[in-house]
């Protein structure tokens with residue numbers, strides 16, 4: 001793939017830009033094999049490749065410049081000058097098609113871009129998520145409520161210009177800090193949740209809930225997890241760091257109510273999303289709770305420990321405390337899905353009672369050196 005922003009040195013996020021895609025996948029697979037080789041005689045499954053462009057289901061757009069000439073992309077933290085990346089080739093085509101609509105909206109409704117140097121202006125970011133069925137969620141991150149009314153007035157027109165626009169919200173990030181979003185969310189549409197239509201399930205996604213970046217690869221990931229869960233046929237399962245419940249809900253459908261499934265996640269909005277999906281699917285033995293994963297595990301009574309544990313932590317991994325708990329818990333089977341093979345390897349060092357039986361690389365992030373690796377851990381005999 002070729003990218004004019006990369007070639008012109010405007011954006012260098014895609015560190016593998018220009019490297020042939022098959023070579024990228026091979027390199028990721030080789031790296032994962034090398035870093036996980038100390039942890040068992042691993043049965044490596046074929047890596048899952050992605051579309052090499054047009055795969056991103058979300059855009060985190062930093063708005064800068066002026067009302068007349070806004071930039072939709074990134075901002076230089078030193079100078080406060082924005083660079084427009086609205087034609088980024090990683091976006092799904094329907095996301096790219098929204099960019100002129102946002103530009104025209106900013107101009108028409110006078111949504112003054114925030115300037116990080118002068119700390120003046122209102123509109124900081126626009127966060128967009130797209131479902132495969134064309135539904136979308138658009139969130140405007142603002143410094144204050146000043147633009148709430150002008151944005152509310154524009155919703156009908158926006159929904160006419162963006163077919164499938166389901167959820168619109170305003171997020172308040174009052175502090176002058178380099179975060180993507182703040183804690184306060186005001187949903188402006190009747191719909192509060194975006195249905196993310198996957199091949200088997202439709203997962204609900206409320207604002208402030210994490211969803212994987214690449215929907216096709218997320219779908220493949222949940223299928224892989226579900227296959228291993230079906231083979232293990234546990235009577236109980238925990239999905240720690242469950243987000244909106246992708247692993248746990250797929251597992252529950254294959255276990256067909258025969259197992260108690262518990263999902264734990266720190267974001268209460270993600271938990272509300274997961275509960276809604278479980279309710280729609282009428283999954284009775286499914287329980288979701290907003291909690292810190294490590295605190296939840298350490299506070300549980302041994303009689304409640306699950307037969308199978310799924311963990312899918314952020315880049316930092318599960319950390320020593322939770323890894324030590326898994327090591328001594330007596331749990332026999334763990335599915336550990338990681339977006340950072342290095343923190344996975346570090347966690348595995350704290351779990352010497354386990355071997356990696358199977359593993360698979362899934363290329364969630366083409367054009368970068370990041371990827372997802374899912375592993376099946378079995379307790380050594």
Ligand SMILES: C[S@@+](CC[C@H](N)C(=O)[O-])C[C@H]1O[C@@H](n2cnc3c(N)ncnc32)[C@H](O)[C@@H]1O
Nearest residue numbers: 210212241242243246265266292293312313314
């Ligand atoms: C890589 S995402 C995975 C989410 C989910 N498994 C999925 O497939 O979409 C990691 C999740 O961990 C959550 N998280 C971060 N720190 C946490 C903690 N200390 N305890 C529980 N969940 C946490 C994040 O909010 C995020 O939803």
